[in-house]
Amino acid sequence: MIRVVLPAHLKNLARVSGEVRIEVAGTVDGAGPVTQRRLLDSLELQYPMLLGTIRDRGSGERRPYVRFYGCAEDLSNASPDAALPDQVIAGTEPFIILGAMAGG
């Protein structure tokens, strides 16, 4: 299970209060590296109300004012098809989604 921390507005939309735990195909069946794209696909499958709020519905790109952190690294601009850090995949560190500092 991958631990995901959502920003407050998306917790409200998803009706959750703490971290969410996401099972990504590939963590158990060896279907390839667990990537940001596959994690977000699984997150949106489990919480469909988040569709379009993290990634643009049309382009699939990360929304400009959304950031991804993990293991004290900014993963926002990493390739969505690159493997996530081992500690995130193992669940010892969370994958953090947050709104960028962008004014009021």
Added chain:
Amino acid sequence: MSGVRVLVGTRKGAFTLTSDGRRDDWTVDGPHFGGWEIYHIAGSPADPDRLYASASGGWFGQVIQRSDDGGKTWATGGNDFTYQGEIGEHLWYDGTPRPWEFKRIWHLEPSPDDPDTVYAGAEDAALYLSTDGGGKWRELTALRTHPTGPAWQPGAGGMCLHTIILDPMNKDRIYVAISAAGAFRSDDGGASWLPINKGLRSGEIPDQDSEVGHCVHHITQHPSRPDTLFMQKHWDVMRSDDAGANWREISGDLPSDFGFPIAVHAHEPDTIYVLPIKSDSEHYPPEGKLRVYRSRTGGDDWQPLTNGLPQSDCYVNVFRDAMAVDKLDPCGIYFGTTGGQVYHSADSGDSWAPIVRDLPAVLSVEVQALP
């Protein structure tokens, strides 16, 4: 009717204001969706407990919210507003072509007779329809792909489809307005569209007879006289008596004919209301006096309504979707300001009082008469 519910969209959430039919004692509920920009919140005429809200923001995009219990609880609807087919291009501010790009939903217009049917107007301009209560949205593509589309250009607020009128006597007739493309009418349920801008005069464009390019701010209609339309344009208050085929100016003796909202009395189809704003670059009332102007003659002759409204040092704006009327007798008039006040009149505009004074900037105001 037992009461009214005012639906207020603001820069930082939605609020509902409720009262009994006397409209002198109000309960304020909210914020709902705190932190989200609520461009519009609207109730179904067929079921007043069914509400739709457009929530958007720079961080997390567009969300549609729906309530089935008059705003006590809400559920997230669908937000797939993908343009259908070829995207195409319109003109950007600098005159260069630019692909259509969805930004937000400005206006939601529920069907008068089916709570699950609702239209949505988008920036960049497009019209969407949901028939499942806001779950799935289908673009009515004939509007965006109209032959004049490549010549449409955004106004300062973006290229927004902000007005949708479903004709109460002709199920196939729809009016929309787009800043700054103009007004359009469909007589076949959205399958085809006709620009209806003849007679509009806009100093900001070189060709006064241009089919499109006019910055229409808002249009309203009285249900008993559906071929008569009243328009607040960027500058000029206009009227059509032939379903938009021709327009004539009715600004008359207004202190400024710039403004955003326009509303028509619920029981008097020739009584209309506007809120003059000084100019396109000075978005506040002339002389710092917040005055609603009422015409009881369908335009040209206007009377300032000031009783209860600030008459000095007032420099707020009132946006295009932020004025509404209720169907009670006497008719109630409501408007919200960028300063966070929501004012109401329970006597057709003769006197005014604030319901609330300190909300975030108000983007939209609608009112429902409750059974």
